[in-house]
Amino acid sequence: MIEEPDINLWLAGFIVILCLALSAFFSAGETAFTGASKARMLSLENAGDPRARIVNRLLELRERFIGAMLIGNNIVNIGVSAFTTSVLVGIFGTGGVIYATIVMSLLVIVFSEVLPKTLAITSPDRVSLLFARPVSVVVAVLGPLAYLIERLVKLMLRPFGVRLGENDPILSASDELRGQVDLMHKEGGVAKVERDMLGGLLDLRELTVEDVMVHRTKMRTINADLSPEEIVREVLASPYTRLPLWRDKHENIVGVLHAKDLLRALDAVGGDPNKLKVEAIALETWFVPDTTSLGDQLKAFLTRKTHFALVVDEYGEVQGLVTLEDILEEIVGDIRDEHDVAVQGVRPQADGSVNVDGSVPIRDLNRAMDWRLPDEEATTIAGLVIHEARMIPDAGQAFTFHGFRFQVLRKARNRITALKITPLTAQKPRRAGD
Structure with a gap:
């Protein structure tokens, strides 16, 4: 008479652990595939990796993939919660509902959500390749149901004027690539020289x-x-x-x-x-x-x-x-040979300011000092000062804009020949090549 409840408890425990493991699989798979690098997966696919080919195919069916993973995750979580509630109610009576809610909330949040998603986001590419085949099976099984639900949601939102899948991207492909390069440079994955070269390639269509x-x-x-x-x-x-x-x-x-x-x-x-x-x-x-x-x-x-x-x-x-x-x-970047004049016109000072010839192009100054001065309205740094000041300033005059202080050092006729530029932030400008 005592062995049967023990067997039932062991069976219940096994079912709970199995469901939590499946929930963790769904959570980790969704997070890993969402964070996986498309460029790296395409490179691996071109190198002949069949798992990368599966990942790329699933990423092309993004809505279907996400829908299938969410359906599977919710089915498992709801099922294990209902099962645990029925078991604990049978043991503790009506108080088992409270125990089941507390216990399952902790188990699902920690072991089925936070822990697997944290592990997946730390190495999304590796996890994606590891889960490629089982995830493809899940999408094949639950994909039709996800498609029906997706169609139902679109029909429900249509009266409100919401058209899913018809929104144009905010950023162009080059803007997205530029943002990725800047992010990788900020995280230390791309050196400044490499970032500038990639940025220069992307700018060829925008510059004249x-x-x-x-x-x-x-x-x-x-x-x-x-x-x-x-x-x-x-x-x-x-x-x-x-x-x-x-x-x-x-x-x-x-x-x-x-x-x-x-x-x-x-x-x-x-x-x-x-x-x-x-x-x-x-x-x-x-x-x-x-x-x-x-x-x-x-x-x-x-x-x-x-x-x-x-x-x-x-x-x-x-x-x-x-x-x-x-x-x-x-x-x-700047190409110089043995016959080129060595004067660049950019001279960083010990106090963090920079003395600049007025004829220095804004893009060259940005690249040398790693600044972000706008170059849409003017080509040279003198032109930028004149554009912002709406006048031709005299020597000694100073202006503040775009987070910098510009002081005119020298002027010849109607041309600004030398300026002193001081960043208003605490960060000192970097020399070219830093």
Whole structure:
């Protein structure tokens, strides 16, 4: 007479443990699959992992998967709670309801929710691969029921104007990727240099050649009316291999002289520059609109197999020049060789401020100091100050915006030539490469 209740208690305990384990499986599976990296799973699938293929297939059926896991979890939790209540009521009477509520609440919350979800979120990819096959079985069994429930919910919400599955994403694919890269950098998974390179790639479609071009006031050009000997000296004194030729006025570009072509021609005439016909050596000028995106310009450079183009505005006036190197620097950072001028125009100070030349591009300053100054309305840091101040400030004037204090150090005519920028936060700016 005593053994039968003992057997029933052991059976009840086994059923409770089994149901709690199933509930933990459903909770961990849902959490792991939701937090799994789609990029890593796609990489594993391409490498031939069959479990990753199952995970990717289930993630494509996201609503069906989540519905099946929730249905399974609720069935198990409700069933074990009802079973435990009936057992404890049989033992303790009506007081068993209270005991069952307390006991099952603690067991379900700790062992079926918090513990498995915590373990799953710490390593979602590994748990997803481990649970791939059993979860696929659950979705295959409970998927049809989940589909019916999903259809029922959509019908119930339709009178209220709620259309499930028809909302456009708030962020574009590039914005989501940029956010992931920034998050991984913040967590230490991606170095600053790698983050900047990935960000530069994503920015190619958003930036135009006007944002990275060398402005016409800084272009190194040669007067085509100079004697061939003088032109040779100009080319040898220049740090650049491609130099625009102008006649009558600087904006009237008649060709582009390549240093190698000049040296070949000079060698062909026995080294006598007076025998050169410079304009015959010069390459045809390639003009591109200032609204051309960097992505399109990069493709055009590769297609034409040239590295140099002049940028014009809507009126056909030359605004500057852009090279393949300018675009590549947006991806890999500043590229310098033995002939480049070493002055960057960004000089961090011991007190946390930074002295900056007015002509420094905002994007270069952001990359060097890891700042987030806006570059939508202006290209250079001087342009940003003028845009925000709505005036051309004088030397000594200071302004505060975007979390920084900008003080004009020097001004030449209507151009701001030097500024002192001080972050208003306690964090000191970082040097390039930190």
